[in-house]
Amino acid sequence: MDFTFSEEQEMFRAMFRDFSAKEIAPQAEELDHEEKPALGALRKAAQQGFLGATLPEEYFGAELDYTSYAMLIETLAADSVSTAVTLATHVSLVAMSILNHGTPEQREEWLPLLAAGEVIGAFALTEPDAGSDVQAVATRATPDGDQVTLDGVKTWVANGEIAGLFLVFAQGAEGMDAYLVPQDTPGLTVGYREPTLGLRSATFNTLYLEGCRVSEANRLGQPGEGGSIAQQAQDRMAVALAAAGLGVSENAIQVAAQYATERVQFGVPIAQKQAIQGYIAEAKIEVEALRYLVYHAAWLVDQRGDYGFDASVVKAFGARVARSVTNRMVQVMGGYGYMEDYPMARKYRDARALHIIGGPTELHDFQIAQRIFADLDMDIAP
């Protein structure tokens, strides 16, 4: 087992850091407070190849391995979890779904555009009555000759407001199907943008599909394969979100530790106080544990086996660490951890999202237990 990053990966990390410091960090606070997507930064990211991070060169992607890509997400999240989530939705949920399940024609048509950032991808699975329970998806795909009509409502569509392409999941004759629906397709309306606690520079919209007709050729994969496509996408996203959790946690510790060296109370910097030392140390322990869990999971993605179990573990742990660490680091910063003109409050609000987006932690707990009991030949129900 070689636990070192390759020279190339270390180079990437340095490059990601430079990029984030220059393009993401300076506006992160303002974009969050004004709830604006970081479109300028996304364009710059596209120029660096980040929007096609894991796509092969033939589609103008950067052909990064998933570990390097996880590093990218981690680095961006240190400055803006919103931007990291936006990018991860685009790459892990949408672009890689097309890469893994698309026909050569579909890949030719969409991947270069996604890699160039000319089209941003959005993922439309969740519905008002289908949150954790994906089987309850009610959006219908009704065949109509060589076309398909999509009818239904999707909520919490990440990247909804800025997307040019929607990956929509609907119930067809043989089970759930996945469809590629361009934003300008008649019958598709991007609606209400959710005002959120955190991730305020990301966009989550309601999507209306009313007699939205697409060609049958827009279906991704085989009829009835939608469920599997969605699960694999979410497993990839789980690893990315855990990487985001890692990034925001590590950065929170750095910011709070720096503050602790400067803030003097009772005659000494608070870094000299054992309780503060304890908070920082415990947070660091959690972050280190998460770090190797994330990279291991990212490595598994590249092995192309079944890593669903590990995805659930890393996502659940990543959410837990991000919540716990940002909460503690707010406490280290005291009143300044509560003020929006300091970065910690935003990190706290953003980190809280990780227990919910990409599947609530309770669902991941269930999936982990399901695997364990399956190994003992028992089926458990949610």
Place this chain on the structure above:
Amino acid sequence: MRIIVILGRVLDPSGIVVKGSAGRIFVNREEYLIQPADACALEAALRIKDGMAAEVVALPRSPLPDDDILRQAIARGADRAIYLTGPALKAADEAAMTGVLTAAIERLGGADLVLIGSTTLDTGQGQLGLRLAEALGGAQITGAWQVSSADGQVQAVLQRNGRYVAVEADPPVVVTLLPGARKLRYPDGVRLINVYRGVGEVGDALEAWDAADLVDEAALTPLVESRGKEFAPERERGVRASGTPAEMAQAAADALRQRMRR
């Protein structure tokens, strides 16, 4: 001017759940409110008192197990309240209460104006105000939105046939107030604490009178005997339609057509 306000209590409906299928009422939270229409009557009385010299006295609509709503009335501004007690009062119905209340009002020295809610929330009863008016020998104004007093007379506003009608009467008058006519003001904090402690300016405001001192026992016998309660009998259930809106509409249309054929 002396204004009598008649107040009853009712279980807070937000604390109960009625389950017809089980034939039961589940009381999850037992809290009592002043009858909403009676609360309007109290607020109307207090408003008159805001504008002129008046004494507001609260009396109970029916036998009460405790004096809480009367203390509430004092906290909200009533000058006095009389808690009618006594074992003979227990089974009193509206007819019996009319006798007791009339005697109590007489003992207070009479009333220029009696305000009471037009209906009760739980039993939908509206006769007490009318009976009192008859017993007191004064005018009755029922279902008022508003009541006021000027130039020694009582004015009220009613709704009749989609129009507002203003009426006027000489005291003594009984006016019944519609629920929703007025929102009852909040208690005054100091009055509230003091009336429950029985101290301060309102220390003596609440008195307890034994009904047996006011009327003969014979007068307390109820006219109506309650023999029990039960839910309405089961009736034929309807058709439940499910599916898409189009499917549901079709099922509903089919069911209606079926019914019409019968």
Place this chain on the structure above:
Amino acid sequence: MDFTFSPEHIALRRMIREFAENEVAPIAAEIDRDHQVPMETMRKLGQVGLLGVCFPQEYGGMGAGEMGYCILMEEINRVCTSTGTNVGAHIGIGAMAIYLDGNDEQKRRYLIPLARGEQFAAFGLTESGAGSDAAAIRTRAVREGDSWILDGGKVFITNGGYADVVTVMAVTDPALGARGGITAFIVETDWEGFKVAREEDKMGIRGTSTAELVFEELRVPHENVLGKVGEGFVTFMKSLDMGRLTLGAACIGGAEMALESAVRWAKTRRQFGAELASKQAIQWKIADIATELEALRSLVYRVAWLVDTGQPFSQLAAMCKLYGSEVASRAIDIALQIHGGLGFSRDFPLERGFRDARIGEIYEGTSEVQRIVIASNIFREHGVRIRP
């Protein structure tokens, strides 16, 4: 031991609940969204006498004691933490200092209008270099004839932007430090030399004013010294002790809000063919919140009784604040999680509760300060002196 509330306190709670549901709950979302202090509601609270709930009737209050004040804090915070914070800073520390250490003249002049809600109060202790280390304040007060001249400033002062009266702690003798060197002053905010410099942009309790105050040659008459010169430290410690208890009460309200939301949603929302309430993960979380809430409730009202019967309560008050803030934070976190995506949306009140609750472990003495106080008291009984 009689664990029942007295009839007047039961009646008081019902009055406050009625007020809270009709007057406070409807504005809670709006004042958070618009970053507005609910002045109208504060005035209404004053009109019914609630802003003087714990002060004696002879000074314009209701005379309902600390018990009454805890009930007020619980019921208001159950529907709106911002309004509760405005009320708490006004009664619990601002006016409270005057009640605890003011002379009769000061109480008549200041406490009566504050108790009636005709004027509003704030407590001016914290400075940029003196947060947890409150004794490290540097605002200076220098005697000049029959006045004192104050120079310096305060930060993070709740109600600071609109208070009429602020109880300000200043250093009157730098050489003596906390013991003997700090004095409390009653300052009227329309005096020359008093300025509100800025309002903070906070993550939560956005319906409150958290202001920076600046004093430039602010002249305060000697008769506005609160308590004795040099004994300001004692005044502010006493006020903070009272404040800690009532913050614990506020957290009962916050935790109740969370528990009620969680239960309502769990019984309504269906996933995988059943209500969330049928899921053990949800049941466990709700059972845990409910248990902690009851423990907090018992602790807080017991301490309120200690205060009202003149018994020592300082140690337990610190525990109320420490435990309460942590219980409320856990409760709202669980309630938010139970609501899933809706918990994260600003169209639902959970995320506001989440943002609001977080300040609980920070203001009016961080949880770290509370732990220092609690541990110090324990070790002092064993003859060991702990320095923070």
